[in-house]
Amino acid sequence: MMPASRLGHLKPSPIRALSEGAPASAIPMGLGEPGWALPEPGRLAFLGIEGPCAYGPNAGLPELRQAVAEFHGEHLDRVMLATGSQGALFALFQAWLEPGDAVLVPDPGFLSYPALAHMAGATPLPYPLGSDFRLDADAFCEALDRAPQAKMAIINHPANPTGAGAGLEALAKVAEACDRRGILLISDEVYRELYLGERPASLRQVTQSGLVLGSVSKAWGGPGLRLGWALGDPTWLAPARLLHAYMVTAPASPAQRSALALIRESATVLPGARQEIRTRWNAFEEAYRTHFGSAPAQASGGFYHWLKVPGSALADPMAFCLRLRDEGGVVVVPGSAFGERGRHHIRLSFAGQPEAIAEGVRRLAPYWRQG
Numbered sequence: 001m002m003p004a005s006r007l008g009h010l011k012p013s014p015i016r017a018l019s020e021g022a023p024a025s026a027i028p029m030g031l032g033e034p035g036w037a038l039p040e041p042g043r044l045a046f047l048g049i050e051g052p053c054a055y056g057p058n059a060g061l062p063e064l065r066q067a068v069a070e071f072h073g074e075h076l077d078r079v080m081l082a083t084g085s086q087g088a089l090f091a092l093f094q095a096w097l098e099p100g101d102a103v104l105v106p107d108p109g110f111l112s113y114p115a116l117a118h119m120a121g122a123t124p125l126p127y128p129l130g131s132d133f134r135l136d137a138d139a140f141c142e143a144l145d146r147a148p149q150a151k152m153a154i155i156n157h158p159a160n161p162t163g164a165g166a167g168l169e170a171l172a173k174v175a176e177a178c179d180r181r182g183i184l185l186i187s188d189e190v191y192r193e194l195y196l197g198e199r200p201a202s203l204r205q206v207t208q209s210g211l212v213l214g215s216v217s218k219a220w221g222g223p224g225l226r227l228g229w230a231l232g233d234p235t236w237l238a239p240a241r242l243l244h245a246y247m248v249t250a251p252a253s254p255a256q257r258s259a260l261a262l263i264r265e266s267a268t269v270l271p272g273a274r275q276e277i278r279t280r281w282n283a284f285e286e287a288y289r290t291h292f293g294s295a296p297a298q299a300s301g302g303f304y305h306w307l308k309v310p311g312s313a314l315a316d317p318m319a320f321c322l323r324l325r326d327e328g329g330v331v332v333v334p335g336s337a338f339g340e341r342g343r344h345h346i347r348l349s350f351a352g353q354p355e356a357i358a359e360g361v362r363r364l365a366p367y368w369r370q371g
């Protein structure tokens with residue numbers, strides 16, 4: 001008989017499960033990835049690969065680290081490249097958490113955070129956000145005060161799943177509280193460059209402490225490149241770098257070449273991505289006004305809309321989303337997948353094709369009219 005896995009309790013992401021089980025005709029508004037083409041510089045970089053396809057240094061290509069450092073105005077030593085920001089998160093959780101430790105995670109929040117905590121033997125402690133889902137420093141600090149075993153805390157802004165941001169004052173207060181306790185603060189800012197209005201705030205505007213996460217997966221349009229980074233004090237990064245090297249040796253070198261070309265061309269790639277988002281938001285907003293009869297609230301950044309569900313859906317949000325998928329023909333994600341405090345909402349991604357987004361909104365609306 002095969003032994004039971006230590007991680008037998010880990011379940012596949014409900015986002016993937018909902019998307020993968022969808023009828024072919026269903027409109028995908030579930031997955032969070034850009035629906036536009038990989039920008040030209042990133043695509044052309046693949047054609048330029050000549051000679052051996054080498055592993056390259058464990059830390060990644062020096063010119064890519066340099067490009068990321070320059071983009072963020074950081075020193076080279078403060079950049080850790082990884083296989084997606086997800087790879088950086090995994091390595092950091094493994095490097096800095098021990099069984100019995102706790103990690104503060106936002107609720108609602110990206111569902112990898114609790115899973116990564118469990119994989120490190122630690123306990124995720126959900127903390128509430130403000131009434132508008134923005135970072136609420138007082139609520140964060142209260143949760144931290146109640147968690148003597150906390151060794152790490154995660155903030156995410158603009159957020160997955162809500163699109164909500166964080167103010168500079170709240171960021172400063174949260175960073176100061178974590179510094180005082182000597183715990184590692186990770187500020188996940190992978191959606192920062194995708195905005196419609198003002199550029200969202202960064203932890204780096206208020207402090208050099210804590211780590212900031214970035215990625216080419218969202219604004220640079222290359223989720224499949226699996227290339228992200230963590231920025232900050234090399235002392236926090238060192239054990240995670242080592243672990244990441246044993247895990248994957250280095251990020252794939254063709255992906256690094258492509259990411260390098262994208263980041264070097266940020267001055268055109270990023271405004272292009274914001275235009276893609278603007279086109280999609282316009283399609284979403286117009287369809288929403290037409291079929292829901294009101295204006296949708298605009299997020300701080302990213303490509304998610306956080307939509308309140310009708311009262312009748314509250315008893316079983318997953319069953320409601322399965323109905324929307326199999327009967328209504330639209331894949332969406334129940335907010336309950338992102339934490340207990342997400343259960344009154346669903347997450348819609350408007351990163352796909354504009355016509356499909358408009359049609360998806362048209363298909364969804366009758367379920368809200370039923371109440």
Ligand SMILES: Cc1ncc(COP(=O)(O)O)c(C=O)c1O
Pocket residue numbers: 032083084085086087110156159160188190214215216217223226227228
């Ligand atoms: C908030 C957040 N952080 C991190 C990630 C991981 O992104 P990647 O590993 O593609 O950089 C995602 C992906 O959806 C995300 O939504």
